[in-house]
Amino acid sequence: MAETAVGLVVDHLIPMLTQEASLLRGIHSQVVDIKDELQSIQCFLKDADRKAEAESHHTRKDGVKAWVGQLREVAFQIEDAIDKYMFHMGQLHDHGGFLASIRKITRSIVKLKARHDIASDIRGIETKVRKIKERSSRYGFDSLHNQQGGNINPTWYDPRMASIFMEEDQVVGIESDRDKLVVSESYDKKELLRKVMDKFCQTTTMESNIPARNGGVDEEIQIISKVREHLKNKRYVIFFDDVWKIEFWSDIEHALLDNNMGGRIVITTRSLDVANFCKTSSDVHVHMLKPLPSEKAWQLFCNRAFHFQFGGSCPPELENYSCKIVERCKGLPLAIVAIAGLLSTKEKTVNEWQKLLDNLGSELESNPHLSSISRILSLSYDDLPYYIKNCYLYFGMYPEDYSIKCSRLIRQWVSEGFITSKKDKTLEEVAQQYLTELMNRSLVQVSQVNYCGKPRECRIHDLLRDMILRKMEDLRFGSHYFPSNGSSFSEKTRRLTIHSSSQIHITNKKYSQVRGMLIFKSDLSDVTDLCETTFCATFKLLKVLDFCGAPYLKHLPGDIGALFHLKYLSVADTRVKELPSSIRKLQNLETLNLKGSMVQEVKSSQISRLHKLRHLVLTRGFGIGGIRLFKRFGCVALQKLYDVQFRDDIEELKKLTQLRKLGITGLRTTHEWSVVCECINEMRHLQSLRVGGIRGILExxxxxxxxxxxxxxxxxxEIRVRKLPEWIIKLRNLVKFEIRASGLIDDPLEVLQHLPNLVVLIMADHPYDGEKLQFKQGMFQKLKHLELVCLFELNSLVIEEGALPTLELLILSFFSQSEYGSWWHSTSEKP
Structure with a gap:
């Protein structure tokens, strides 16, 4: 975690401070020195973090873990110093202005004090960094980068070893697996090939005539030639288990040739990138393993827990607790075998089973058999690049079994500063790459996909979450607070998830370092219930504030504009009706999510100065006014604007050239339509577009x-059009097309059939002039969702053989126009 904290400081905060240092006389050199020292330390921090983790059970006072902790604390102090300085400077630039001379004098005094304070902090931090660097040399920690990670030998019990010696009748769910050849997380290429050669010598009469170690290229070539010679004209199957590095295949492929006799190589890995890399140079089949189904998981548990008693069957009095334990494992064989193995040594009583279930989280850490599960799972975390580790820890901020919207998670990562910018990519696009990598590494599960099969929601396995929670507490990343359970949290925690509306008795100073807060409590109605003091004064360094889990919240703090650093604010699915006027002061706000709230209008005075706003998510629904654009609209960085209504200042839309998603409703005139067309033509990055007019007016x-x-x-x-334009066939990336209230006179399928990637097609609520729709052979080879609703004059639908071969959902409903009017009238009166 020190690697992550220091990386964040070097990548993001130090450059910011370097820019400000031109205003901070006398400390510019200290800032440069701190950056240089941290960069020199950063190169070996990953191995230091790993060794500190290995020391966790027998740490000496000045060991690696203590040194890593000291460095992490310094990184946090740098972040705090910069954020506090920027907070004070931001308060002095209220756009309301200082008209009186006395206010100008006061501002100058406060500014000088802020500069003096940060100068003092920086000098103290520089001294600490130098001492830490000296200690690293004294204890030899700075030589860690010369070591291979695999040389830090694990001393813990590895439950995976048991699978090698398991009897065949004990194997459940993976019956086709056989003996496995284990490869460590890190390896030396020549040594790996030597080990393969040794295995051949042990299982055959082949002479162990392996070339001597000379460290040269010739040595590697000789070993490869020797292996190839042995495998020539032989049938063989070789297993490599738990491979981590994508270079692995290129290291062994020339030695383990796939000959005409049917030689086969099987590789298991948790990383999809490893599997995909193997596919680049040979004919490879990738088989994605899934969690054990419930019946197989239960069978495996019983075989292991009751192997020596009860004939491998669970006693009736233990079934309830056993089922809950198995459910907690979520189909993960490693966890099932380890936990069942532990229970096999316990008395078969309800008390013992209940005790383990209630304390499973702590048992995973303290029990030598179960703690190994956590450490095995930690290998995947340790292997992550430092810039993704914070992103992964953020999953621990959500409740157990919570399915998280990917867009929500990505925007929070961006707001926290976890994402490093890349050329020609938005921060959100880079964050999406990070999330995809976590999914490819099997660290994150996809829980819901969108209409084109891309992940919409995701979650993590319970045991991975347990591992994350322990790291969060140990690294001060974040805490969960349950006041009703008498729980507490560290004063030094940097993020907070609250599960109660009960007051948290906090003073203004103790928790000022909190950067993120997520609320998951249904009975919270007012923010004043969260804190006995002024909320915004207590948590003045907040960057993320998410009330999505508090559906009964009615009000935001009136002084929310005091949260200078706030970048993410969500009142989605709450009862908040209006935004405080002070929201205009949130000059760093990037995401404002009002979806599902009761906010019906966003006033121009509230957001016109939010120049960094990137995502403005509004409610789409009956009776909602949306947002009205206005002159001097300042949110030119917007990427998402959904939904918006226009009045007299529709031309302001032309400024929003960075939009990725746009929803326009309430168009009334052909002039408004023509202006919208001009604006859309300038939005070259647009990925999603919704256009709607007022029915009966814009025709x-x-x-x-x-x-x-x-x-x-x-x-x-959602506008009345008579004919689809020819440009639609140019949309080669279009996966979803929906048209409502159109009144088409021509067969739309003749045009739409030229869209090769169309997955969703919806036609609804309009008088279709044609009487028949015909899906001809070969049409829409990728279409999965087809919806035809209220096409008033349509009386015939034909789907020829060979059309719509991938269709999964078909929705059909037909009314005459008079019937539809009666249906709409009756249903619109219902609550």
């Missing part, structure tokens, strides 16, 4: 004047 618009954005993936038209 028969011309779509031909739009030049479609090349990256458009989703298009929703």
């Amino acid at each position: 028969d618009v011309d779509l031909g004047s739009i030049s479609p954005p090349p990256e458009l993936q989703s298009l929703l038209l």
Whole structure:
């Protein structure tokens, strides 16, 4: 974690401080020195973190773990110093201005004090960094980067070893697996090939004539030649278990040739990147293992827990607790075998089973048999690049079994400063790459996909979450607070998840370092219930504030504008009706999520100065006014604006050239439509577009004047059009097309069939002039979702053989226009 904390400081905070240092006389050199020292330390921090973890059970006073902890604390102090300085400076630039001379004098005095304070902090931090660097040399920690991670030999019990010697009738769910050849997390290429050669010598009469170690290229070539010679004209199957590095295949492929006799190589890995890399140079089949189904998980548990008693069957009085324990393992064989193995040594009583279930989290850490599970799972975390580790720890901020929206998680990562910018990519796109990597490493599970099969929601395995929670507490990353259970949290915690509306008795100073707060309590109605003092004064360094888990919240703090650092604010799915006027002061706000709230209008005075706002998510629904654009609209960095209504200042939309998602409703005139077309033509990054007019007012618009954005993936038209434009066939990336209230006169399928990647097609709520829709052979080879609703004049639908081969969902409903009017009238009156 020191690697992560220091990396964050070097990548993000030090550059910011370096820019400000031109204003901080006398400390510029100290800032540069701190950066140089941290960069020199950073190169071996990953191995130091790993060794500190290995020392966790027998740490000496000045060991690696203590040294790593000291370095982490310094990184946190740098972050605190910078954020506090920027907070004070930000308070002095209230856009309301200082009209009186006395206020100008006061501002100058406060500014000088803030500069003096940070100068003092920086000098103290520089001294600490130098001492830490000296200690690293004294104890030899700075030589760790010359060691291979695999040389830090584990001293813990590894339950995976038991699988090698398991009897065949004990294998459950993976019956086709056989003996495995283990490869460590880190390895030397030549030594790996030597070990393979040794295995051949042990199992055959082959002479152990392995070339001598000389460290040269010739040695490697000789070993490869020797292995190839042995395998020539032989049938063989070789297993490599738990491979981590993508270079592994390139290291062994020339030695373990796939000959005509049927030689086979089987590699198991937790990383999809490893599997994909193997596919680049040979004919490889990738088999994705899934968690054990419930019946297999239960069978494995009983075989292990009751192997020597009860004939491998669970006694009736233990079934309830056993089922809960198995459910907690979520189909993970490693966990099932280890926990069942531990229970096999216990008395078969309800008390023993209940005790383990209630204390499973602590048992995983303290019990030598179960702690090995945590350490095995930690290997995946330790192997992550430092810039992704914080992102993964953030999953621990959510409740157990919580399915997290990917977009929500990504925006929180960005707001926390975890994402490093890359050329030609938005921060959100980089964050999406990070999330995909975590999924490819099997550290994150996809719990829901969108219409085109991309992840919409995700979660983590309970045991991985337990591992994360322990690291969060140990590293001061974050804490969960349950006042009703009498729980508490460290004064030094940097993030807080609250599970109660009970007051947290906090003073203004003790918890000022909290950067993120997530609320998951249904009965919270007012923020004043969270704190006995002023909320915003207590948590003045907040960057993320998420009330999505508090559906009965009615009000935000009136002084929320005092949260200078706030970048992410969500009142989604709450009862908040209006935003405080002070929200205009949140000059660093990047995400404002109002979806599902009762906010019906965002006033111009509230957001016109939020120049960094990137995501403005509004409610789409009956009776909701949305947002109105206005002159001097300042949110030019917006990437998402959904939904928006226009009035007299529709031209302001032209400024929003960075939009990725746009929803426009309430268009009334052909002038408004033409302006919208001009604006859309300038949005070259647009991926999702919804356009809606007022039914009965804006009729028969011309779509031909739009030049479609090349990256458009989703298009929703809620306006009356008579004919689809030819430019639609140019949208090669379009996966979803929805059209409502159109009144088409031509068969739309003749145009839409040219969209090769269309997955979702919805046509609804309009009088279709044609009487028949015909899906001809070969049409829509990727379409999964087809919805035809209320096409008033349609009386015939034909789907020929060979059309729609991948269709999964078909929704059909037909009304005459008079019937539809009666249905709408009756249903609209219902609550």
